[in-house]
Amino acid sequence: GAVVSQHPSRVICKSGTSVKIECRSLDFQATTMFWYRQFPKQSLMLMATSNEGSKATYEQGVEKDKFLINHASLTLSTLTVTSAHPEDSSFYICSASRPRGGSTYEQYFGPGTRLTVT
């Protein structure tokens, strides 16, 4: 089946530094990928839609200058948390849509990246 990977799986960084998280679709091409954030005991919150070759579309309330998204190829999207602060500590999850046939798709999610900012 389709697999989406994320790297790193967990990262600890100091306040003020930047962290890059990679999302890869391993056996299919994804023109669109999505980035989510999940705080403890809460549901996933969509942050942005990442389109290959174009600028990302951010959800309301998400700072585009803080969360930089680059979709450089059909199999790779990156999320960079710039000048991270403790409140950015969260579980970051990406997903990618794979055509299933007809007009339907299956969306596959990565395993998530646990970011801790100290």
Added chain:
Amino acid sequence: DAKTTQPTSMDCAEGRAANLPCNHSTISGNEYVYWYRQIHSQGPQYIIHGLKNNETNEMASLIITEDRKSSTLILPHATLRDTAVYYCIAMKTSYDKVIFGPGTSLSVIP
């Protein structure tokens, strides 16, 4: 996308069928019902989806009412590994962004 309503939590005995309900009374004709689940500290996992007809795969069965206003996800023989948060989502296609609600926290009890 139509709003869905699910119970906050449910318990199920190991080995028994787990029936997870979902209400989507405002679903439109071209919206599918998708189910995902998220085991603690993992990414969500696709389970099944359907439009009108009941669907079955190796993981679960999906029963959609004739008026399409509600559906039930059935895990036929729940195991401890099925303990997770289950999300029911109504959307036109999973090519579009998935908006998660709070879901149902299913606890499978030995």
